[in-house]
Amino acid sequence: MSTQGIAVVNFGSGTLEATITVTGQSGLSTSNLVEAWATCNETVGSATDDSAWVEQIQVFATYLIGGTGFTIIAKPMMGKAFGSYNVSWVWN
Secondary structure, eight states: EEEEEEEEEETTTBBBBBBEEEOOOTTTOOOSSSEEEEESSBBBTTTTTTHHTTTEEEEEEEEEEEETEEEEEESSSSSSSEEEEEEEEOOO
16 A cells, blocks of 8 residues: 655745655655656646646655655756646655
């Protein structure tokens, strides 16, 4: 069985990278697989449904801490990104 959720990364008024820490994952161990991706079917703040795709935002799940959580890093492939984006995540 996998655990999943949605977090929001916020680039604010423009930055090269945005991060969010997902906590409260008591069953997570450093041997679990964690995946994160831009959710392109929901609007958050100033970002429209397909903005993450258009702006080519890459999303990574990293820095696993067993019994605690992990960090999601989002970066546009070129230049800065602006505003907030939904990021889906799953681990098992």
